[in-house]
Each structure stands twice: as structure tokens, then as C-alpha cells.
Amino acid sequence: MGDHMKGLIIKDIMCLKKQLMIFTFVIIGVLVVSVMYVLSARFGNIASVGQEMLNMKENHLTEIDVKNLGSMALIMFMLLPIVTVCDMVNVFAADGKAGFFRIAGSFPVSLKKRVLARYMTIYALFGIGMAVDIVIAFVLSLITDMIKFTDFLGIIISAASLMSIYSACSILFCLLLGYGKEMYAQLLSIVSIIIGVLLANFGSVRKAIEKMMEADGEGDISGLWKILDFIKHKSYIMLIAAVIVSVASYVLSYMVAERKRGVI
């Protein structure tokens, strides 16, 4: 990594200091709550509720359904550290408020590297988030059979990939819209991801909706388990998507930054 870029990454991390403090609390919280949850699912109240759900025959729930439902909460816990570790929008907002872009423009750092530094910050922090998540997952996998360690890894990679896609989109939109419009950049990123996912899965989404209509309100959760299965076992697809989106976002961001000098 170029020396010059390191300085900018350090600055970005300084901007995220508050967020990183929250991250510390989130890690501790997630570790404590998830361990309690897993223990309860094995020996306590959550285990009893699961058993009751299985006993109620009108639910048509299988043991796998109950196990999957239980694991959904764990997935949420695993998402939290990655979600809280980095939001580049805050860095943009802080830079805009300070007028840092003029100083940054006077640094001996090319525009290409200045844009790249933003992406490096994201991946450095997501790396930290993933490392923490892997440790938590390892601890949890020792005390539960609800989710295997390899499945945990799939979930972590999927979550990090999704957040990378979001962050890569938000960098591009922040540059396109300019300072002071970070909220719109966030919104546009979320909308773009939703549209992207819907378009990529147009056929299966249509089928799922049709199935729901046919089910006439009785509800079919098999579609949900397909998503869960995808997150656990096909995270490499998410990872590939994240790499593609990040590269595309970087190229486009550089082009925008070059055209609108003084925005980064």
C-alpha cells in the first residue's frame, strides 16, 4: 500500500472513531447475547418453545423448520458487527463539513489513489469485522449444533459481501451527489441493491409471489429456507458480486471524481 494512501486511510478511520467505539460495544453485546441465546436454545426457554412448536401439529412445522427459525436470530447477531463496523457515508459527511477535500487535493496523492483509499478503508474495516465475527462464530459453534462453523463462515462472507456492495454504491453516489447529500446517497444505495437483487432473481421472485397467492394466506416458508441456504452455502456468489460491484464502483467513482475535481 502506498505511503500516501495510508495517511488518508488513517484519517478515514479517525472519522469513524465514534462508530468504532459503538462497534466495540456491539461485539461485546453480540457475544454475550448470542451465547445466552445458544445456551437457552439448548437447555432453556427457547428449547421449550421450539419443542412446543413441533408439538402443535396444525403448524405443519418440521424439526428443520424449527432449527432454521432458531438460526435466523443467530444470523442477525452475526450481521451486527459487520453492519456497524463501517459506513463511509459518515466519512464523506465529516470531510464535507471540514472542507477537507481542498487539503486532500493539495496532498502529493493522485486522485486515483485518493479514491482507492476510500475503498481500502472499507475493506480494512470489513476485514476487522469479519475477523471478529469468525471468532464469535467459532465460540458459538463449540456450544451449539444449530449452525455449523462452515455455515457460519458462509453467513459472515455473505454479510460482508452485502455490506461491501452497499458501501461501494454509497461511495459512488456520495461522489455523484456531492457533499451534504449523504442521506440521499444512502437511500439510493439501498434502492439500487434492492432493484439489483430483484432483477437478478426475477423468475424466482415471481414464482414466490405466485406461490404465496396460491397458498391463500396459509404461508409457505420454504422460500425463506432457500434464501437461508443460499446465504450459508452459496456465499461465494455474493462474494463474486461484491468484487464485481466494488471494481465497477471504483472505476465509475474515479471517473466521477476526475470530472468533478474537488469532491474527494
Add this chain to the structure above:
Amino acid sequence: MSDTTNVIELKNVIELKNVTKDYGDFKLDNVSFAVPEGSVCGFIGQNGAGKTTTINLILDVIKKDAGEISLFGKIVDKDSAPLREDIGVVFDEMGFHEFMTAKDINIMMKNIYKNWDSDEFFAYLKKFSLPAKKKCGTFSRGMRMKLQIAVALSHHAKLLVMDEPTSGLDPIVRNEMIGIFREFVLEEDHTILLSSHITGDLEKIADEVVFIDGGRIVLAGNKDEILEKHGILKCKKDDVEKVSKSLVVSMETSSFGAEVMVNDRQAAAKLYPEMVLEPAQLEQIMIYYVNAGKKL
């Protein structure tokens, strides 16, 4: 004995040739000037004249539409970022995040500039009585400016580019800062481009002056020569017409008479010995040229 004279050729540290930047509502039009090595160049003009735009173009913060900019003899393009290793920059606004302390800035800067000198930075902080552990958001304007100067001087820059560094500061701090700039140019390869609309400061320190108005360079050259050439001719209103139009920059009339800014004091003194001819100050020159522009 050889009668050859050693001619020292002055290198230009900054050179702009026909630089244009069009914002639609404002245009920097064919700007050309040069700043020789070892000099202090005062870049003057009223607010909105194009000083900041020119500085942003020199630093490649914004993209030019046309023309050529050279720094240290090398053309500024997208690969010229390393040239900025030798440039210290001070803007009118601090630009550092308010939560940052001088210590944080040191950590960031030592990972940005190859020649960053932490010891020198902390020595400057001490010299300027700036706290190292206090958030810079709590600093006064004077302290913020001094912090920027400390940063600009701590990576062994050869060129200082400053955009209105003294505006909004009290005379004591301004004087202190001018002292710092003087110290900087003691090294013969050190150069300063100092933009300001406070011409008094520039009169004290500048060797060269570039005067911009409405996005065009109105006047550029050696400060002493400019001051030497210009003068204010005081006469009766009726005598104004006697003054050759080629000498007149612009004039101001009042019930007591007329004051005419002339661009050739020597010629005016010879041609109109009956009139009072006073030397002009930079501020007056700036005002008269701005007024001339308005009348066009």
C-alpha cells in the same frame, strides 16, 4: 581578465500560460503569469476576482478547461501529484476535521508526506503556542491559521501557496505571520505565492505582484516597479481633460477636484509639472484598476 558577466537566470517555480476555467457565471480568462524562484509573489484582487480558483488550478484541486500550468518546471497533469511533496499549502479555512488534534494531524501527515518531519512540526507547535492534544475545532482563527502554517512548513516544502492566510486576523497575529513568511524565504530556493486582498501585508513582504480582477490578470510584475510606475495625479476637475488618456488608469472626482491614477509616473511628472503627483500604494492601484474595469 575575463569580462564575462555571470548572469543568474531565474527559474520560474510557478508558470501559468493562457489558463482558462469557465464556471458559466464566472470565467478565469487566459490567465498567464510566473512566479520566480526565491521570490514572494503577492496575488491580489478583490473578493471573487478569481484568486482562489487560480490557486485551486495551480494545486490541481480543480481541472482547467484550457492552458498550461507548470510547477518547478514540470507541467501539471494527472501524474504530477509527487510535485506537491514540495508544496506547503495554507487555505483561508482550516480544512482539518474539528475533532482532530495536532497529534492526530501529525499521525496522518507522516503517512502522507515522504519528508514529513514530526520533530519540526512539534517545534512549530511550541513556537506558535499551539496545544498538541486539544481538538483543533476549539482553536481561534489565528490558531487555526498557525496550525496550517505549521503543517505547511513541516515537510520541508520549497513553495508555500497561501490563500488569504491573513484575512480575519488581528494586526498582531498578521504581523507575526508575516514574520514567519519572511523567515521561510530566507532560504534562497524558497518561494511564496500569497493571495490576499489585504494589500498592506503584501506591501511589506512581496517582491512580485500579480493583480487579478474579474478573472483576468490586470497587472503583473515586480512590486517596486509597479509602485514606482504608478502615481496619483491631483488636479482640478477641469484639468482632467489635459491628461493624456494613455496614461490614465481611472480617476475619482469629488467637489474638491480630481485624483487620476497614472500608469507612468515619470512621464506624468514631465508632462504635467503644475499638478501634484503622489506615489500610489498597492491598495490604491488595486482600487483604481477595479474602477477602470467597471467603467469598461
